[in-house]
Amino acid sequence: MHRYTTDMYEGMLAETTTVQGFNGDIINAYFARPLGPGPFPGVVVIHHMPGWDELYREMTRKFAHHGYLAFSPNIYYRFGHGSPDDVAAKVRASGGVADDSVLGDTEGSLRFLKSLPQSNKKVGVFGTCSSGRQAFLAACRLKGFDAAVDCWGGGVVMSKEELTSKRPVAPIDYTKDLSCPLLGLFGEEDQNPTPQHVHLLEEELKKYGKNYEFHMYPKAGHGFFYYDRPNYRQEPAVDGWKKVFQFFEKYLRTSN
Amino acid sequence: MCTGITETAQVKGSGKGPDGWFKLEEVNVSYDHPTDASLERALNIDFVNPKKGLSARVAVELSPESAKKLAETILTTLARGEDHMKNSEAAQN
Numbered sequence: 101m102h103r104y105t106t107d108m109y110e111g112m113l114a115e116t117t118t119v120q121g122f123n124g125d126i127i128n129a130y131f132a133r134p135l136g137p138g139p140f141p142g143v144v145v146i147h148h149m150p151g152w153d154e155l156y157r158e159m160t161r162k163f164a165h166h167g168y169l170a171f172s173p174n175i176y177y178r179f180g181h182g183s184p185d186d187v188a189a190k191v192r193a194s195g196g197v198a199d200d201s202v203l204g205d206t207e208g209s210l211r212f213l214k215s216l217p218q219s220n221k222k223v224g225v226f227g228t229c230s231s232g233r234q235a236f237l238a239a240c241r242l243k244g245f246d247a248a249v250d251c252w253g254g255g256v257v258m259s260k261e262e263l264t265s266k267r268p269v270a271p272i273d274y275t276k277d278l279s280c281p282l283l284g285l286f287g288e289e290d291q292n293p294t295p296q297h298v299h300l301l302e303e304e305l306k307k308y309g310k311n312y313e314f315h316m317y318p319k320a321g322h323g324f325f326y327y328d329r330p331n332y333r334q335e336p337a338v339d340g341w342k343k344v345f346q347f348f349e350k351y352l353r354t355s356n
Numbered sequence: 357m358c359t360g361i362t363e364t365a366q367v368k369g370s371g372k373g374p375d376g377w378f379k380l381e382e383v384n385v386s387y388d389h390p391t392d393a394s395l396e397r398a399l400n401i402d403f404v405n406p407k408k409g410l411s412a413r414v415a416v417e418l419s420p421e422s423a424k425k426l427a428e429t430i431l432t433t434l435a436r437g438e439d440h441m442k443n444s445e446a447a448q449n
Contacts, residue, residue, distance in 0.1 A: 149358045150389055182410035185391040189402045190410050193384035196360050229389075230358050254358045292358060321396065322358075323389075330394050 111135035112164050114157075119173060119212045122204020127177035129209065130157055132164035138218030141352035142169040144209040144245075146202065146231035146238070149192075151184035152176055155326065163226070166345055168352075169213055173205045175234075196230075198266040199237060206238045210245065222246045222352040224280075226344070229254065229323060233271055239282060240274035247351035249283045249344055252322050254292035257300050275304040281311040283347040285340045287320030287333070315343060359397075362386040371403040371414035378412050381405045390417035399423030 104110070114132035121127040130152070134140060143163045147156040152174045163170035175197055179190045191197055206225065213223045224247040227235035232253025239248035255262070258270035282305070286298050293301075295316060305312045317324065317336035324333040325340060362384055369380045380403045390398035395417070403414040418426060 150391055180410050185415070186410040186413055188391070189384070189400075189404075189413060189415065192360075192362055192386050192388065192400075193364060193382075193402065193404070195362065230360075255360070323396075329396070331396050 109136075110165075112161065114161050114164065119171070119205075119208050121173060121177070121208040122201045125178070127174055127205060127208075129171055129173040130160050131169075131171050132157075132161045133169045133218075134164055134167055136218070138169075139220035139354065140167055140169045140218055141220050141246075141348065141354070142171065142210075142213035142216075142223040143348065143352075144206055144213065144223065144225045144238075145170055145172040146206060146225065146227040146234050147172055147175065148228050149188065149196075149230035151188035151191075153184040153188075155328065159226075162341075168348070169216060169219060171209045171213055173209045175202050175205050175231075177205075195264060196266055199234070199268070202234045203238055203241055206234070207242050207244075210242065214244065220352075220354045222354060224248060224348050224352050226251075228252060228325060232256075236278075236282065237271045237274065239280050240271065240277045243279055245280045247281050247283070247348055248278075249285070249347065251285045251325065251340070251344075252287060252290055252293065253284075254290075254297075254322070256293060257297040272301055272304055275301070275310065276308045278305070278308070278310050278312075281347070281351050282313070283343065284312065284314040285336075285343065286314065286316050287322060287324050287336065288316055288318045289321035292322065313343075313347065315340070359386075359388050361388060367403070369403075371405075373412055373414055375411070378405050378408055380414075381407065387420075391415075393417035393419070395419055 117131045118126050119129045145160045160170045160172045176187050176191050225235045225238050225245050226249045228251040232250040233255050235248050236250045256271045320333040320336040323331040324336045364384050367383045370377050371380045382404050384402045386400045398417045401416040405412040
């Protein structure tokens with residue numbers, strides 16, 4: 101773990117910026133980074149279905165606080181601008197955001213982070229809920245990530261009836277292409293993904309000999325990190341964040 | 357749980373949003389995470405006018421039980437109103 105002591109200098113810069121994403125589009129993004137020359141590892145923080153919201157800005161800053169160049173692209177950029185919940189409502193009414201669009205935006209963010217002079221050239225991807233699914237998908241379909249964290253990503257396992265033009269392939273079907281270590285955090289009481297969905301994914305990861313680490317928390321459901329929701333579960337949330345940072349430290353931190 | 361379950365219908369009427377009344381064109385109904393209601397999942401109803409921008413939205417987030425009550429109440433009220441109109445028309449004739 102990255103240790104802080106009271107005598108250390110600490111500073112952070114967090115701001116909105118732009119990045120080239122899917123289809124060459126310039127989209128906006130939130131970038132939080134520790135001050136100093138680095139080298140720092142990076143994390144692409146894909147926001148969840150409820151939008152590019154305050155919670156995700158906080159999470160992005162949390163990664164920066166722990167010494168990561170944290171970059172959260174607005175994957176809803178193409179749906180217009182307004183309050184995060186109004187934009188999310190538009191996305192929801194439009195059947196969600198297309199997987200290819202998210203992957204393009206994530207790839208642009210990855211490229212941006214690796215290009216920075218203070219980067220140690222190691223980048224992870226993180227997501228919760230719908231973006232947990234997208235983080236897994238990105239780790240399978242994009243090359244260049246060094247670690248991925250999928251927190252309760254629903255819809256990794258999909259029935260044929262659930263496939264749409266925007267989500268044409270179930271992410272589990274890309275498991276053989278997973279190109280980096282994967283951490284998965286799940287709640288036993290979740291209904292999407294259910295423990296059975298998690299088991300199916302785990303079987304697939306074993307089948308292809310992938311490097312993964314799954315944790316299934318009892319007495320937790322979906323979204324147990326969200327302190328502003330009734331889903332919040334204090335002990336699993338504290339332990340889960342610890343596991344996220346231990347995992348990223350292991351695979352992204354290089355000796356300075 | 358994120359379900360992505362959404363149904364859309366074209367509607368006529370008016371709704372009152374942050375900038376006052378506006379014409380409604382569409383209603384989107386989803387069963388998914390709410391934004392504000394203290395519920396793990398909700399029946400979310402968005403009355404919108406896409407021509408007027410993203411903030412032209414009247415949003416409601418209900419517990420599934422409340423949504424069922426609302427649906428029943430709407431149907432009951434509609435039936436009573438339609439009966440009333442039929443009776444009024446019959447009395448006039």
